[in-house]
Amino acid sequence: MFALTTHLMRSYITRHNCLSNVSTKRLLSQIKFLKDQQLRRDAKLQSIQEVVLQKKSETNGNINWQQLVTQLTQQRLVFKHNYEFDLMAAFLLNNGNDCHKVDHKLFKSLVxxxxxxxxxxxxxxAASRYCHFISHFSDFIDSTDAQLIRQTTDVIINKYEDNKVADQVAIDCVIGLAKSSKDNCVHAMKLLNQLKSNDKNLIISLIDSSIKHKLFDHTFDLTKKYPDFKFDDKMIGKLVEYINNSNIGFDQTLDIFRNFSFNLVVFETHLKDIIIEIMKRFEFKEMNTIVDRKGLCSSCGQTLDKLSTEDHQNLIYLFKDKIFNKQNDLMMASFSEYEKELENFHKFIKKQTTNRPLDLVIDGLNIAFATHADIVEDKSQLRKYVYRYDREVIDRNAVEMLLRNNIFDKFDNILMIGRRHMKNWKLLTNLIWDHRKQMTMFYTMDKTRDDCYTLYAGLQNPNTYILSGDFYRDYLTKLEIKPYLFKRWLRTHQIFIQNKKIMIYPDQFEYKINISKDNKTLHIPFNNSDNTLINWLCFQKQ
Known part of the structure; x- marks a missing residue:
């Protein structure tokens, strides 16, 4: 809770960098207070743990808990009316990493x-905390403990099904239920629909528990249902080791690889030898290969998959439904003039793409401001210093960047999105006029979020690039259930500007396992040692 609260506060300060010094100091003081409070609580729980372990050593594990609680109460380490919370929390310190200090005898005595x-x-x-606690010790849980967790979870979910206040209590119980045993994990999966929750910790915990209990069908059902909750490296490693150490056949292995592909898994380097051994078992030969920007493999000549037509159409629909409409606050289209602008843009795009699709959409302001600015004192005194850009400098910078990268030799139908004040940029206006057969400009109103127009135009054709240095974080939250689809599209379609000068083109294919239709060729991606590049292995059936 402390980490989440301080993260939110720091995010608030970062986003609202115009806060006064007084307001900023107050927020930072509150963060320090919360941090100190958490440190004091951790120190208290550490003391409780040490007292319990010392008593365990003195009594050979035969602890008189009533006397011990009285002792802890006198030392003001626990309160008599809710000692259970602190006793349990004392052995879940460091995100549960202190669980190893509890042996079977101590566990049974305590619970x-x-x-x-x-x-x-x-x-x-209290009941949900108890279930959560004992679920951390699944090796010690007997059938009675497992049944108790199950009954407690069912009672809590049925009692608070429509009560949002108790949602987190129910979530904690289901997480504990899934950890506790294989049968309980299956039951937890069934309760997920009843909870109607997309809580990230819940989904990740269920995926992790299904892997732990080797319920891989449930694992992949979850990853298909919640595709934006990606496998972490630990989960991937467990699944790869399972394939390598089990006797599952080629068809089952391919099913797991297809799920990896669905989740766009890129393997860590240390798994390469294990995967090679797995593929050798099925008589596949590996070859190091080079894949060019278009996805062509130098070893076998096959082309790797791009974003599918279906995914692209889904993203267009989602973008129009959630963002590019007059009800959305990102568009600032609540007044009639903005609505008129939207209508004009729809007509403009239709006209520009009548005979040929757009090749490139440029965020004009973004590339223009990709230059060094002067740092001057803030006259409004909201901040100490601000960045100041000279209009002639950013006008020249935009033109030089476009010419330096020879965009008119590479693209035939270019659209730049700008704002109305950019009509006064002489160099850019002259450039567009000189290349009017290849390049057009759409000027939005100065208060419009022109990002929306750039993205909407870029989505109209699967082969259209966008040129912008923006990370479009606002749109990830707006797109709700499909943020990862938007990320996938950006990764294969967005051109960045490196060192404020050079355009860096993206690879046009997806970083995922590619399986040929006849199942005789697989392309598997691996991160290199410093996670900066993707290396590929091409596996072919011998």
């Missing part, structure tokens, strides 16, 4: 004492 507490039977939050 048998805690579950007798009236809080566990009468308080849903």
């Amino acid at each position: 048998n004492y805690i579950k007798l507490s009236p809080n566990i039977t009468n308080n849903c939050i």
Whole structure:
């Protein structure tokens, strides 16, 4: 909770960099207070842990918990009315990494004492914490413990199904349920639909638990249902080791690889030898290969997959539905003049693409401001310093960047999106006029979010590039259930500007496992040692 709160506060300061010094100091003071509070609590829990472990050593594990709680109360380490919370939390320090300090005897002794507490039977939050605690020790859980977690979870979910206040309690219970045993993990999957939650920690925990209990069908069902919750490296490693150490056949292995492909998995380098061994088992020969920007493999001559037509159409529909409409606050289209501008842009795009699609869409302001600015004192005194750009400098910078990269030799139908004040940029206006057969300009109103127009125009054809240095983070949250689809499109279609001068073109294919239609050729991607490049292995059936 502390980490989340401080992250939100720091994000607020970053986004609202015009805050006064006084306001900023208040927020930073609050962050420090929360941090100190968390450190004090961690120190208290560490002390509780040390007292319990010392008593365990003195009594050979035969702890009189009533006497120990009295001792901890006198030392003001726990409160008598809710000691259960602190006893459990003491061994879940460091994100649960202290669990190894609890052996089977201590675990059974502790849980048998805690579950007798009236809080566990009468308080849903205490019950969910109890389930969460014992789920961390799945090796020690017996059938009685597993049944108790299951019953507690069912009661809490049924009782609070329509109560949003208790959502997190139910989520914690389901996470604990999935960890506790294989059967309970299957039951947790069924309860997921009842929860109607897209909580990230819940989905990741269920995926992790399904891998732990080797319920791989459930793992892949979850990744298909929630494609934007990606496998982490630990999960990928567990699945690869499972394939290597089991006797599953080629068809089952391909099913797992197809799920990896669906989730755009790129393997870490340390898994390369294991995957080579797996493929050798099925009589495949590996070859290091080079894949060019268009996706052509130098070893076998096959072309790797691009973003599918279906995915591209889904993204266009989603973008129009969620962003490019007059109800969206990103468009600033709440007034009649903005609505008129939207209509004009639709007509403009239709006219420009009548005979040929757009090759390139340029975010005019973005490339123009990709230059060094003067740092001057802020006359408004909201900040100490501000960046100041000279109009003639950014006008010249935009023109020089376009000419330096020979865009008129590479693209036939170019659209630049700008704002009305850019009509006064003489050099850019002259450049567009000189190349009017290849390049056109659409001027939005000065308060319009021109990013939306750039993206909308770029989405109209699957072969259109966009030129911009923007990361478009606002649109990821707006696109709700499909942010990763938008990221995939950007990665294969966005040209960046390197060192404020050179255009860097993206690869036109997806970084994922490619499986040929006859299942006789696989292309598998690996990160290099410093995660800066993608290396490919081409596997061919011998």
